[in-house]
Amino acid sequence: MKRLVSLILCLSLALSVTIAYADLSTNEQSIGEVTAESKKLSDQKIAEMAKRLEVLNKKVSNGQVNPMSDPQIPPSKILSTSGYIAQPDNSTCGPTSAHNLLLSWGKNISIDTLKKDLGYNGQTPFGDAWKTTLNNYTNSTYYVVTWSPSQTTIWNAFVGDTIDGHPFILDTHMSSENGYLEGYSGSTWWHYVTGIGYSGYNLNSDNSKYGVYFDPYDGRVGTFGQHSLELPKWVKLVSERGIVW
Structure with a gap:
């Protein structure tokens, strides 16, 4: 009897894990x-x-840094992710990425507030609500x-927003045709x-x-946290939606 209960429990846990992973693989994301x-x-x-x-990276003929080149663009720069969190469930990558930003x-x-602002309805549509929401909370017209x-x-977003000290949002569609972020493979995901x-x-x-980039999803090994991806690979990943920068 104990062995039967143990077997049922193991099967239930396995099924729950399968469902958790499957939920991230969604139908086509809606458009706002x-x-x-x-x-x-x-x-x-x-x-x-x-x-x-172009101006920031330009130098005058005598080899001195152009006075407008402040700050100069360093070869690499990464913003702090102190306090960044994982998404609480499989479908809130959008509001969580906005929260972290x-x-x-x-x-x-x-x-919960960002879910309402971004029009979350089981998924987060890509559209103008992103611009309105981020600019409202930052009291700016930046995004x-x-x-x-x-x-x-895409490259100018990574470089320009970073030297400004501001993260930005990428809406990816991962698939065998478009490629994958770190930790994903073999299926289709729409993911912020x-x-x-x-x-x-x-x-x-x-x-x-x-x-x-920072991935808020911790439901697969190797997905959560800071990763990097070659520039050409970003083009297909965001081609069907885009960026908020």
Whole structure:
């Protein structure tokens, strides 16, 4: 009898683990509202950040640092993730990533509050609610929503937002076609993570440039915490949605 109870318990635990992993593999993520004004703001930030990083990285002819190059862009930089937490369940990667991001701004906003603000309905849609929510809590106009960003824009987000001291959001669709973040394989996931840094700015090869991110999911071995991924691999991962930067 004891052996039967033990066997049933083991099977129940195994089933619960299977379900927990399966829940992260979802149907296609819904899309939130997207306005023409949001697209305009995105285009403006893309252009302004590209120009700004060009100026920051430029030196005058006598070899002295351009006075506008302050701060100079270091080869690598990673923001602090002190206080960052794991998502409380399998479907709240969006609100949790937003919570972690806002901690870096000195704002401790509950996940339940962020679920309401971001329009969470079992999943978190990608759309203008992200821009509105992050800018409201940071009392800024810093964040914009960029759909299907180019490789250059993704890199400028990792570098530019990091030297500004501000994390940003990446909405990934992992699959055998798009590739995987650290710890994932063999299935399909729609998953939010927080961009927190970069490395390889001084290197010419794109494969030697890395975007550093924080993953809030701790339901699989090796997923939770800080990781880095080669720049070209980010393009497919965020191509179907995008970034909030």
